[in-house]
Amino acid sequence: MSEDxxxxxxxxxxxxxxxxxxxxxxxxxxxxxxxxxxxxMLGEARRLFDDYNARYSSNEKVVAVILGNDIxxxxxxxxxxxxxxxxxxxxxxxxxxxxTIHTKVVSQIALxxxxxxxxxxxxxxxxxxxxxxxxAADSIGRHLSSTVLVELESGLASDINKLVxxxxxxxxQIKTDGKATDFKKTLxxxxxxxxxxxxxxxxxxxxxxxxIKREYYPQGCSIIPGVFEPIKPDPKRSGEIxxxxxxxxxxxxxxxxxSHKIIKSEVDFEIRKAVVSFGRGIKDAPDENIKLVTELAxxxxxxxxxxxxxxxxxxxxxQSISSTYMIPARVIGTSGSKISPMLxxxxxxxxxxxxIAGMQDSEFVVAINPDENSPIKNECDIFINGRMEDVxxxxxxxxxxxxxxxxxx
Amino acid sequence: xxxxxxxxxxxxxxxxxxxxxSYKPDGTLNRNETKNTLGPHSGIAxxxxxxxxxxxxxxxxxxxxxxxxxxxxxxxxxxxCDADVLHLYSDRIFAGADTLATxxxxxxGITDKMEGKMDIVFSGHRASDGETxxxxxxxxxxxxxxxxxxxxxxxxxxxxxxxxxxxxxxxNGVPNVVEEIEAPLPVFISIDPxxxxxxxxVSQRIAFEKYQKEAYERAKNYKQYLKVYxxxxxxxxxxxxxxxxxxxxxxxxxxIPKGKATRQAEVLDGSNPEHIRKxxxxxxxxxxxxxxx
Numbered sequence: 282m283s284e285d286x287x288x289x290x291x292x293x294x295x296x297x298x299x300x301x302x303x304x305x306x307x308x309x310x311x312x313x314x315x316x317x318x319x320x321x322m323l324g325e326a327r328r329l330f331d332d333y334n335a336r337y338s339s340n341e342k343v344v345a346v347i348l349g350n351d352i353x354x355x356x357x358x359x360x361x362x363x364x365x366x367x368x369x370x371x372x373x374x375x376x377x378x379x380x381t382i383h384t385k386v387v388s389q390i391a392l393x394x395x396x397x398x399x400x401x402x403x404x405x406x407x408x409x410x411x412x413x414x415x416x417a418a419d420s421i422g423r424h425l426s427s428t429v430l431v432e433l434e435s436g437l438a439s440d441i442n443k444l445v446x447x448x449x450x451x452x453x454q455i456k457t458d459g460k461a462t463d464f465k466k467t468l469x470x471x472x473x474x475x476x477x478x479x480x481x482x483x484x485x486x487x488x489x490x491x492x493i494k495r496e497y498y499p500q501g502c503s504i505i506p507g508v509f510e511p512i513k514p515d516p517k518r519s520g521e522i523x524x525x526x527x528x529x530x531x532x533x534x535x536x537x538x539x540s541h542k543i544i545k546s547e548v549d550f551e552i553r554k555a556v557v558s559f560g561r562g563i564k565d566a567p568d569e570n571i572k573l574v575t576e577l578a579x580x581x582x583x584x585x586x587x588x589x590x591x592x593x594x595x596x597x598x599x600q601s602i603s604s605t606y607m608i609p610a611r612v613i614g615t616s617g618s619k620i621s622p623m624l625x626x627x628x629x630x631x632x633x634x635x636x637i638a639g640m641q642d643s644e645f646v647v648a649i650n651p652d653e654n655s656p657i658k659n660e661c662d663i664f665i666n667g668r669m670e671d672v673x674x675x676x677x678x679x680x681x682x683x684x685x686x687x688x689x690x
Numbered sequence: 691x692x693x694x695x696x697x698x699x700x701x702x703x704x705x706x707x708x709x710x711x712s713y714k715p716d717g718t719l720n721r722n723e724t725k726n727t728l729g730p731h732s733g734i735a736x737x738x739x740x741x742x743x744x745x746x747x748x749x750x751x752x753x754x755x756x757x758x759x760x761x762x763x764x765x766x767x768x769x770x771c772d773a774d775v776l777h778l779y780s781d782r783i784f785a786g787a788d789t790l791a792t793x794x795x796x797x798x799g800i801t802d803k804m805e806g807k808m809d810i811v812f813s814g815h816r817a818s819d820g821e822t823x824x825x826x827x828x829x830x831x832x833x834x835x836x837x838x839x840x841x842x843x844x845x846x847x848x849x850x851x852x853x854x855x856x857x858x859x860x861x862n863g864v865p866n867v868v869e870e871i872e873a874p875l876p877v878f879i880s881i882d883p884x885x886x887x888x889x890x891x892v893s894q895r896i897a898f899e900k901y902q903k904e905a906y907e908r909a910k911n912y913k914q915y916l917k918v919y920x921x922x923x924x925x926x927x928x929x930x931x932x933x934x935x936x937x938x939x940x941x942x943x944x945x946i947p948k949g950k951a952t953r954q955a956e957v958l959d960g961s962n963p964e965h966i967r968k969x970x971x972x973x974x975x976x977x978x979x980x981x982x983x
Contacts, residue, residue: 316862317863380839456933473946474718480946536874539871540869546865595711596707664955664957671960679966
């Protein structure tokens with residue numbers, strides 16, 4: 282096979298298509314713990330590839346890639362959670378997270394033919410790059426995915442919450458010169474937009490137009506934490522561990538992590554039985570309405586949460602209210618915390634999917650909303666129809682009254 | 691000691707603030723009726739650059755890729771950071787670019803069209819209207835600069851030519867972490883939304899006021915500082931920008947299907963005292979229930 286062979290995504294090739302094979306899933310861990318999102322990504326990769334290998338009669342692998350120092354013990358756990366292969370770069374200089382070094386090592390691993398030959402000897406001769414690569418959409422993975430995909434010269438879709446692999450026929454003015462073109466085994470990457478009401482499907486596609494012909498692999502994405510379920514860990518699952526000796530450039534060691542401090546958040550949803558959250562419904566009088574919410578929360582001994590749009594500080598509120606309540610640490614949803622209190626009260630929250638994902642495991646849900654058509658109605662046990670300005674004072678008064686009854690009794 | 695040479699990349703975005711934003715009945719953004727503004731995260735990046743102007747007398751250039759309308763973002767950024775130079779990279783061919791192609795355009799502008807070598811380039815944490823924070827790190831990697839993300843504060847050592855930055859890591863399932871990272875210049879800093887500038891000395895506060903006044907005056911005549919480059923003037927490789935240089939495309943946009951009702955809500959009337967009593971009783975009951983999870 283000539284060196285410049287390129288897969289055109291046509292039907293005729295079978296083994297040739299394996300120039301790009303497998304899904305590489307980039308693991309994250311901190312302070313000796315694998316992050317839950319890593320296992321969630323492995324679970325989704327496992328489900329996708331069990332189906333994929335059956336559909337395409339192939340034997341492509343779910344490859345977990347893990348970088349760090351003294352991390353060999355993680356490998357077994359990753360296999361139990363669905364990895365066929367664990368590529369482990371264990372090195373003292375990988376103890377800290379440094380974007381430059383991590384980007385280079387992940388890229389080295391992605392391009393390494395020797396690793397590829399160990400993963401699956403049958404595809405190794407043609408191997409150029411992974412077919413897909415997954416990262417976590419968090420403070421680590423968002424940036425690492427961005428820089429790795431520049432290094433690998435391919436495309437990235439961020440903050441994904443649904444993945445489908447499909448054979449597609451796409452016509453694109455620039456990429457395919459306006460001609461209908463087959464793209465096999467394409468990863469459809471679904472991203473919810475900022476409002477939480479729209480889904481944008483993003484594809485990473487080769488350019489087939491002759492003047493700009495280019496192959497774009499791996500098809501990369503970052504995955505929102507808390508979206509996918511990990512598989513049930515199976516201690517009997519077998520897999521292979523490949524140790525990789527990273528090449529680290531001296532110059533990159535000039536970047537130093539001077540300190541690493543774990544921060545205790547001022548917001549703690551775990552210790553409270555109840556959470557009262559508010560959303561854009563406060564907009565008519567943000568300061569006054571947030572005060573109402575805090576009164577209700579006080580009566581219920583509840584922590585206060587917010588919906589995502591509130592954290593963007595677009596509503597006019599006083600500095601002290603804004604810096605206490607309109608902060609990312611309070612966001613409930615896929616972009617914030619996933620909680621399951623005994624009581625969840627949603628005040629002026631319409632119920633975008635991304636918010637629902639954060640609160641749907643609550644035991645009992647009360648919504649206060651003047652619009653009976655809001656999606657939150659489908660997610661609550663009691664829907665109190667009314668404006669928060671009118672309803673909350675009545676609730677607070679009633680709660681106080683019942684409190685007195687209890688004390689008197 | 692050489693003065694610091696800084697660049698900020700900014701973006702024009704829909705203005706999501708109340709009164710300026712317009713939503714369609716189905717809850718999605720009505721782009722035609724919504725005004726545009728400097729993206730809030732871009733604004734924080736400009737603030738962070740201004741900190742270096744006040745503290746280290748840095749020179750600041752601001753650039754953006756966008757339609758001619760994006761001048762507005764540059765004007766607003768200048769008002770925030772007292773920029774000395776404004777660049778707009780604007781060409782129909784750039785339209786539809788994904789983050790990789792956008793990063794190539796910005797890299798070319800920063801490397802080839804800005805005066806001198808950059809010490810620090812700033813970007814916002816993300817855009818509010820879709821792009822999810824990739825453009826910053828991708829531009830950084832193309833520039834070959836050390837990338838520092840989620841930066842909540844920073845200081846520069848002018849003698850050693852290093853930066854020390856505090857970075858906030860927000861991770862699911864574990865407590866947040868703040869790391870202090872030291873890196874030699876040049877660096878690319880992506881600013882966390884919780885970034886704050888601290889002006890601690892009297893001389894800093896005086897400088898702050900002086901430059902703020904200057905910024906206000908400059909922004910009134912921002913066109914004097916503005917250079918607009920089309921694709922030929924920028925001299926960028928045409929196969930690496932716009933749609934031709936974008937690996938990803940938006941394939942389709944659809945409404946997220948409503949999930950099936952997971953609970954059967956009892957609807958209560960918020961103005962009926964009897965209903966309020968019932969709601970409170972139910973809430974109390976929920977809180978006192980023994981739950982075995």
